[in-house]
Amino acid sequence: MAIALDQLRTFVAVAEAGGLTPAAETLHLSLPAISRRLTALEEELGVALLTRSTRRVSLTQTGREFLPRARRLLDELEESLLGIRETAAQRRGLVVLACIPTAAYYFLPATLAAFARRFPAVRVRAMDLSAEGVTDAVATGAAEFGVGMEGAAHPEVEFRPMRRDPFVLACRRDHRLARRRAVRWADLEGERLVGVSRRSGNRLILDRALLPRGISPHWHYEAEHLSTSLGLVEAGLGLAVVPRLALPRDPHPVLVARTLTDPTVDRATGLLLKRGVEPGPAARALIDLLAKGMRGG
Known part of the structure; x- marks a missing residue:
C-alpha cells in the first residue's frame, strides 16, 4: 500500500473544511489537484471516504471512522520530524548565555563539561556580566538566557529562582x-x-x-x-x-x-528567560543541566 502524506493531509483538510473549495484555499491547491489526491487515496484504500455533490462534501461511515486515524498519523509524523530536527539542532550551533560571576565560577565549569560530552559540536559563549547586565542581555536578545539573581527586574524578563x-x-x-x-x-x-x-x-x-x-x-x-x-x-x-x-x-x-x-x-539565584521567547533546543539542554547543578550545588 502506497498512501502519500499529501493525500492524507488533503483528506483531513477537506473533512475539516466541509468542502473542496475551502480546503483548496487552505492548502493553496487547485480543485482538480484536490480531487486527484482524494481519488488516489480512495483507490489505494479500496473504499469511498467522501460523498461528493455539486454543493457539498460529506464523509461516508468509513470516512468518519478513518478521519481520527488520519489525524493521529499526521500528528505522530509531525512530532517525529520535530524531534529529529531538534536533535540535529542540539548537536551543532552556538548557545549564548549571560551569567553573574559567582554563578559562573560555581556552576558553569561542571555544567559545560557535561554539556560538551553530550553535544561536542555546540559552541558556548558565556558573557560574564553584572546582575543588571545579565538582565539587559536577556531582554535585548543578546543572550538566549541568563543566570542571575533576584532584584534586577525587567518587564520582558522572567526570573525563575533555583537556590538561595x-x-x-x-x-x-x-x-x-x-x-x-x-x-x-x-x-x-x-x-x-x-x-x-x-x-x-x-x-x-x-x-x-x-x-x-x-x-x-x-x-x-x-x-x-x-x-x-x-x-x-x-x-x-x-x-x-x-x-x-x-x-x-x-x-x-x-x-x-x-x-x-x-x-x-x-539572595535567590536562578535563570532569566525572555518572556514569550522559546530558547533553541541546544539552549534548552544547557538550561536543564544548569538547573540541576544549581539545585544540587
Whole structure:
C-alpha cells in the first residue's frame, strides 16, 4: 500500500473544511489537484471516504471512522520530524548565555563539561556580566538566557529562582571575629567593612533587608566586584559581606567565612528567560543541566 502524506493531509483538510473549495484555499491547491489526491487515496484504500455533490462534501461511515486515524498519523509524523530536527539542532550551533560571576565560577565549569560530552559540536559563549547586565542581555536578545539573581527586574524578563544562598562575613583567619561560629550585624560596629558598589544587585538586597531594621553598615571601602572585595580582606584592609558563593570552593589559607545573624540575609539565584521567547533546543539542554547543578550545588 502506497498512501502519500499529501493525500492524507488533503483528506483531513477537506473533512475539516466541509468542502473542496475551502480546503483548496487552505492548502493553496487547485480543485482538480484536490480531487486527484482524494481519488488516489480512495483507490489505494479500496473504499469511498467522501460523498461528493455539486454543493457539498460529506464523509461516508468509513470516512468518519478513518478521519481520527488520519489525524493521529499526521500528528505522530509531525512530532517525529520535530524531534529529529531538534536533535540535529542540539548537536551543532552556538548557545549564548549571560551569567553573574559567582554563578559562573560555581556552576558553569561542571555544567559545560557535561554539556560538551553530550553535544561536542555546540559552541558556548558565556558573557560574564553584572546582575543588571545579565538582565539587559536577556531582554535585548543578546543572550538566549541568563543566570542571575533576584532584584534586577525587567518587564520582558522572567526570573525563575533555583537556590538561595546566605550573605556571610569574610574575614582573615587571624581576625578576632574568626574565632566565632556566628557574628551578629551589631558586632560589626566600628569595623572597617568592604562593600560593593551601590549599583550592585547584592548591595540592593542588603539595603532592602537592613535599612528597615535600622542597620546602616559603614562601608569604608567599596568595590565593583566581589573578587575585589575579597582581595582587600585578604590584604587585611577590612571585613567583607558577600554571598557564600563568592568564596573559594576549597579551604583558603587566609580567608574564612562566618555566619551573619540578626538578621540573616540571603539572595535567590536562578535563570532569566525572555518572556514569550522559546530558547533553541541546544539552549534548552544547557538550561536543564544548569538547573540541576544549581539545585544540587
